Amino acid sequence: MRYLLLCAFLIACSHQKETHPKWSYAGENAPYHWGEVDESFKQCETGSQQSPINLVKAKAQNFKQKVAFNYQDMQGVVVNTGHALEIDFDKSAYLVLDGKKFFLRQMHFHAKSEHALNGLFFPAELHIVHESEDRHLAVVGIFIEVDDEKFDRFGFFQSLPEAGQKRASSSIQFSKIMNNLGGHFYYKGSLTTPPCTEDVHWLVFDHHLKLSSLQLERLAALYSNNYRPLQPLKKQQLFYGQ
Numbered sequence: 001m002r003y004l005l006l007c008a009f010l011i012a013c014s015h016q017k018e019t020h021p022k023w024s025y026a027g028e029n030a031p032y033h034w035g036e037v038d039e040s041f042k043q044c045e046t047g048s049q050q051s052p053i054n055l056v057k058a059k060a061q062n063f064k065q066k067v068a069f070n071y072q073d074m075q076g077v078v079v080n081t082g083h084a085l086e087i088d089f090d091k092s093a094y095l096v097l098d099g100k101k102f103f104l105r106q107m108h109f110h111a112k113s114e115h116a117l118n119g120l121f122f123p124a125e126l127h128i129v130h131e132s133e134d135r136h137l138a139v140v141g142i143f144i145e146v147d148d149e150k151f152d153r154f155g156f157f158q159s160l161p162e163a164g165q166k167r168a169s170s171s172i173q174f175s176k177i178m179n180n181l182g183g184h185f186y187y188k189g190s191l192t193t194p195p196c197t198e199d200v201h202w203l204v205f206d207h208h209l210k211l212s213s214l215q216l217e218r219l220a221a222l223y224s225n226n227y228r229p230l231q232p233l234k235k236q237q238l239f240y241g242q
Contacts, residue, residue, distance in 0.1 A: 044196035050231035051189030052114035063241030065098040071174035102130035102138040138201040147210035182207035
């Protein structure tokens, strides 16, 4: 009986692995091949509103929708997903975009930046992911640059778990993160990871967070190239507002 139960367990585990297709940032399952990895990833190849893109202010239309942030400093759970360093939250914070609430789900980091600003990339990019009650997504993107006079002001990299592990985060200083970010780009795009779901609201700020080279080295030690290349502009309309 124990042998039969063990066999059943191994078959179930094998089936479970098969139902979660593997993708990566390098090799055969790298970004240019995501659409071939699994049928559910086809939009990565065929989509018409894919992200990230090159953000050019001179080509942007005036953005008139109102954006408001209702954040507070809070702790989360740091997760090393195997693709990115992620901090999960309890959805008590939210942003309001054109009168609609999008609740904070998580933040994660890409190195180098995924979006470009006038053709220029940055050492890293922070994505703050929100979800509305009707399951639509809004992502805030913030570029990160190096400044060795700035260190550990935001609480990002004090807990760095191994792949597949979780830890409680230090207090994430949203009051400092959102301070003096300047104007922002807006466009309708996609997730930058499979399944590359579209109709995602993107807000990408043109002022940057500044972290020390040591902090960025900590991130790069885990993930140094977890970014998707720029995607061509197709149906996207780009806006810019203050």
